[in-house]
Amino acid sequence: MPDDIDRAQGVNEQLQADALEAWRRRQSTGPGRTDCEDCGEAIPEARRKARPGCTRCIACQRKLEWIEGRK
Ligand SMILES: [Zn+2]
Secondary structure, eight states, rough: OOHHHHHHHHHHHHHHHHHHHHHHHHHSOOOOOOOOOOOOBBBHHHHHHSSSTOOSSSHHHHHHHHHTOOO
C-alpha cells in the first residue's frame, strides 16, 4: 500500500520539522547571556548578535563541540 507508506513518511517528516522548529525557538529565544555559563567570561556582543541565545564564549563552545565531536 504505497499510499499508507507515503502518508507515514509525511507524518514522520512533519514531526521532525516540528522538533527542529521547537529546538530552534529554544536556541533563539533562550534567556540570552552576556557572560559564558562555563567560564563566566563576557561573551562579545558580535558573537551574541551572530548566535542569539548562545550561552558560552567562543572558547568554551569550541571545547564543547570538540568533546561532542569525539563521542
Ligand atoms: Zn567560556
